[in-house]
Amino acid sequence: MTEIAIERAEEYDASIIKEKLLYMFSLTSFPDVRGKSVLVKPNILSDAPKEKAITTHPEVLRALLKILREKGAKKVYVGDSPGIQGPAFNAKVSGIRDAVEKSGAEFVDFTKSSRTHSVYKNISIPMAKVLDEADVVISVAKFKTHQLMMQTGAVKNMFGLVPSLNKSPLHLKCPSVEEFSRLIVSIFKESHTDYAIIDGIIAMEGAGPANGTPRKVGLLISSRDAFAADYAMSCIMGYQKTDMPIFLEGEKEGLTDFKSYTYPALNPNNLVIRDFKRIESGKKSLFSALILPFFTRFLKVRKAKKRNAPLFQDNCVKCRRCIEICPAKALTKGESHPLIDENACIRCYCCHEMCPVNAIKVL
Ligand code: SF4
Numbered sequence: 001m002t003e004i005a006i007e008r009a010e011e012y013d014a015s016i017i018k019e020k021l022l023y024m025f026s027l028t029s030f031p032d033v034r035g036k037s038v039l040v041k042p043n044i045l046s047d048a049p050k051e052k053a054i055t056t057h058p059e060v061l062r063a064l065l066k067i068l069r070e071k072g073a074k075k076v077y078v079g080d081s082p083g084i085q086g087p088a089f090n091a092k093v094s095g096i097r098d099a100v101e102k103s104g105a106e107f108v109d110f111t112k113s114s115r116t117h118s119v120y121k122n123i124s125i126p127m128a129k130v131l132d133e134a135d136v137v138i139s140v141a142k143f144k145t146h147q148l149m150m151q152t153g154a155v156k157n158m159f160g161l162v163p164s165l166n167k168s169p170l171h172l173k174c175p176s177v178e179e180f181s182r183l184i185v186s187i188f189k190e191s192h193t194d195y196a197i198i199d200g201i202i203a204m205e206g207a208g209p210a211n212g213t214p215r216k217v218g219l220l221i222s223s224r225d226a227f228a229a230d231y232a233m234s235c236i237m238g239y240q241k242t243d244m245p246i247f248l249e250g251e252k253e254g255l256t257d258f259k260s261y262t263y264p265a266l267n268p269n270n271l272v273i274r275d276f277k278r279i280e281s282g283k284k285s286l287f288s289a290l291i292l293p294f295f296t297r298f299l300k301v302r303k304a305k306k307r308n309a310p311l312f313q314d315n316c317v318k319c320r321r322c323i324e325i326c327p328a329k330a331l332t333k334g335e336s337h338p339l340i341d342e343n344a345c346i347r348c349y350c351c352h353e354m355c356p357v358n359a360i361k362v363l
């Protein structure tokens with residue numbers, strides 16, 4: 001049986017969250033951390049104010065770190081590595097650094113120390129070295145949409161173990177959602193994640209993972225199985241299992257068993273938010289998958305790529321982050337915003353994810 005605990009939590013109060021988490025842990029076989037080194041991996045996609053719902057909320061971390069200390073963890077590390085990580089990255093803006101330091105845990109910069117793993121198709125991937133020192137690994141994700149993957153939960157969160165700019169070239173190697181899902185699952189497997197928590201008190205809907213809208217969902221989710229926690233989150237967002245190649249890949253790899261899921265507290269099927277602003281799955285209908293390509297080939301009409309290229313808008317502040325991160329080198333400097341070469345663009349949406357002012361739209 002794979003237990004998935006879902007609890008209501010109305011506000012970011014560390015002492016209330018701590019009680020909720022302890023109850024959820026009692027339902028889901030939380031790992032024994034006594035005398036062990038624990039790596040906690042929150043989502044710090046960018047070090048943004050907590051109100052923007054881009055990062056795991058610091059009060060959730062505060063509650064977890066207190067529990068780990070009380071349960072006798074020997075050493076607790078907390079870290080992440082944003083896609084573009086300037087030298088000033090210190091997780092202070094989000095409040096995460098304060099939560100870490102006050103708990104006596106150690107903040108780890110993944111760019112400072114990594115080692116290479118060969119996890120997928122012999123692609124060498126640097127990953128945070130602290131993984132080697134951790135006996136227990138906990139993914140503490142945010143309840144968020146994702147322009148490419150539709151949702152970014154506890155499994156995708158572990159992509160942050162790959163330091164900073166090492167991430168974007170991997171999009172070029174694995175451009176389709178299916179291939180990228182396989183890559184993420186391989187990285188997740190290498191992380192040996194033992195437990196997953198999802199902060200869904202204030203979630204993000206719409207243009208996630210960085211430029212969506214905060215929305216109160218009022219839920220915490222946890223499980224020993226990160227796929228199971230993500231499945232519950234996706235279900236509440238209104239997705240089906242089959243919308244997500246990442247779930248199918250996890251199942252294929254034997255990392256999760258959908259038939260084993262049980263809900264000892266709330267059931268996600270009773271919590272579906274009908275008007276949650278989701279990212280559409282891009283799944284093709286039978287007509288567009290089989291019949292339309294035949295006619296377009298026949299008529300020698302060049303078919304548009306399945307996903308839309310991003311659109312750049314005039315509120316751009318010319319920070320160049322998108323140009324820097326684009327793995328396909330599809331962006332060049334323009335007058336009022338970067339110019340895109342749509343033929344080169346692989347629709348990975350890294351640019352959208354990194355834009356600090358929401359000047360990039362994906363329709
Ligand atoms: S332009 Fe944006 S979506 Fe296209 S390849 Fe570059 S980063 Fe990815």
Ligand code: SF4
Binds near residue numbers: 312316318319321322
């Ligand atoms: S579109 Fe966004 S990320 Fe790109 S240069 Fe403009 S402000 Fe920066």
